[in-house]
Amino acid sequence: xxxxxxxxxxxxxxxxxxxxxxxxxxxxxxxxxxxxxxxxxxxxxxxxxxxxxxxxxxxxxxxxxxxxxxxxxxxxxxxxxxxxxxxxxxxxxxxxxxxxxxxxxxxxxxxxxxxxxxxxxxxxxxxxxxxxxxxxxxxxxxxxxxxxxxxxxxxxxxxxxxxxxxxxxxxxxxxxxxxxxxxxxxxxxxxxxxxxxxxxxxxxxxxxxxxxxxxxxxxxxxxxxxxxxxxxxxxxxxxxxxxxxxxxxxxxxxxxxxxxxxxxxxxxxxxxxxxxxxxxxxxxxxxxxxxxxxxxxxxxxxxxxxx
Amino acid sequence: xxxxxxxxxxxxxxxxxxxxxxxxxxxxxxxxxxxxxxxxxxxxxxxxxxxxxxxxxxxxxxxxxxxxxxxxxxxxxxxxxxxxxxxxxxxxxxxxxxxxxxx
Numbered sequence: 001x002x003x004x005x006x007x008x009x010x011x012x013x014x015x016x017x018x019x020x021x022x023x024x025x026x027x028x029x030x031x032x033x034x035x036x037x038x039x040x041x042x043x044x045x046x047x048x049x050x051x052x053x054x055x056x057x058x059x060x061x062x063x064x065x066x067x068x069x070x071x072x073x074x075x076x077x078x079x080x081x082x083x084x085x086x087x088x089x090x091x092x093x094x095x096x097x098x099x100x101x102x103x104x105x106x107x108x109x110x111x112x113x114x115x116x117x118x119x120x121x122x123x124x125x126x127x128x129x130x131x132x133x134x135x136x137x138x139x140x141x142x143x144x145x146x147x148x149x150x151x152x153x154x155x156x157x158x159x160x161x162x163x164x165x166x167x168x169x170x171x172x173x174x175x176x177x178x179x180x181x182x183x184x185x186x187x188x189x190x191x192x193x194x195x196x197x198x199x200x201x202x203x204x205x206x207x208x209x210x211x212x213x214x215x216x217x218x219x220x221x222x223x224x225x226x227x228x229x230x231x232x233x234x235x236x237x238x239x240x241x242x243x244x245x246x247x248x249x250x251x252x253x254x255x256x257x258x259x260x261x262x263x264x265x266x267x268x269x270x271x272x273x274x275x276x277x278x279x280x281x282x283x284x285x286x287x288x289x290x291x292x293x294x295x296x297x298x299x300x301x302x303x304x305x306x307x
Numbered sequence: 308x309x310x311x312x313x314x315x316x317x318x319x320x321x322x323x324x325x326x327x328x329x330x331x332x333x334x335x336x337x338x339x340x341x342x343x344x345x346x347x348x349x350x351x352x353x354x355x356x357x358x359x360x361x362x363x364x365x366x367x368x369x370x371x372x373x374x375x376x377x378x379x380x381x382x383x384x385x386x387x388x389x390x391x392x393x394x395x396x397x398x399x400x401x402x403x404x405x406x407x408x409x410x
Contacts, residue, residue, distance in 0.1 A: 034343045042339070057343070125397065216408075
């Protein structure tokens with residue numbers, strides 16, 4: 001039997017693995033895709049205390065190597081659910097196996113929110129993108145649109161404006177969640193045009209995106225735009241439906257837990273972006289990983305489950 | 308078989324005129340998910356005999372990237388008799404890469 005099964009090998013999950021191993025607990029990390037989580041798409045991290053500059057890939061690889069060197073086992077399996085039994089043992093089921101454990105840490109993270117339009121998935125990689133820094137280089141000298149009103153959307157539009165001929169910023173309101181100073185800076189750019197109070201109602205093009213239809217939410221007027229690329233930056237969504245029976249979820253699907261990272265089930269903890277919280281950053285993910293791991297360690301020490 | 312680095316000069320011979328199906332991995336050094344996918348592609352290359360695996364650096368080979376309409380990386384394309392028969396973008400686990408080449 002394991003002491004702690006950690007679900008998700010992003011910053012929160014790998015930080016938890018480091019703390020669990022250093023406390024002498026057996027820990028296995030289960031990951032459906034690859035280690036590192038969302039940060040691997042970020043070229044430059046400049047806000048992690050103690051590290052002036054590092055790429056997301058190097059940061060993630062450092063975390064992975066640190067966790068595995070300490071003896072954490074990382075397995076690439078998709079978790080399908082958790083079964084609780086009356087003796088307190090949790091059985092974590094994956095697509096190919098199952099793990100009995102005393103404690104579980106849910107560190108499932110969050111992923112980019114799609115717009116939910118017809119053919120959006122099919123056109124992803126063929127004109128539709130969720131990562132301006134990853135894919136922007138392929139749109140040099142072309143016309144693109146960014147959809148969203150948060151910091152990511154504004155940063156993406158600013159980044160793309162230095163490469164592209166023309167950048168439209170489409171936002172469903174006329175006010176921004178993004179920092180006002182950054183919005184003003186973007187407005188001043190000659191090749192950026194704001195289209196406010198508007199949503200995207202249709203993606204156009206056969207094999208690749210050639211344009212979009214825009215719907216003005218105030219006057220219901222529809223408008224067509226010819227674009228080569230659409231960058232979607234409308235926030236993140238969690239994916240915790242497999243755990244709804246062992247942890248309480250809020251209306252958006254985040255796992256309800258306070259700063260102590262405890263869920264409603266004793267022995268099941270949660271860490272990182274998948275938890276209800278206001279600030280989702282690398283530092284808060286790492287912090288949650290430590291808090292959840294140490295809470296899980298003391299749960300293992302106090303529980304009467306025999307291994 | 309180890310993966311082969313391909314440029315516009317040997318693309319015709321290595322990929323289009325290959326007698327085996329070819330999996331081409333379009334990647335760049337600044338792309339995190341590409342670097343995550345790269346070892347998986349290498350593992351697949353070592354484990355299969357009937358499919359050739361090639362890598363194209365899109366920064367060095369912009370012409371090839373444009374010719375194959377690469378707009379997002381990592382991008383994997385499977386060629387059979389010079390034609391693209393299957394493709395996928397973004398990081399994917401090993402089973403997905405193996406699924407792509409089984410077409």
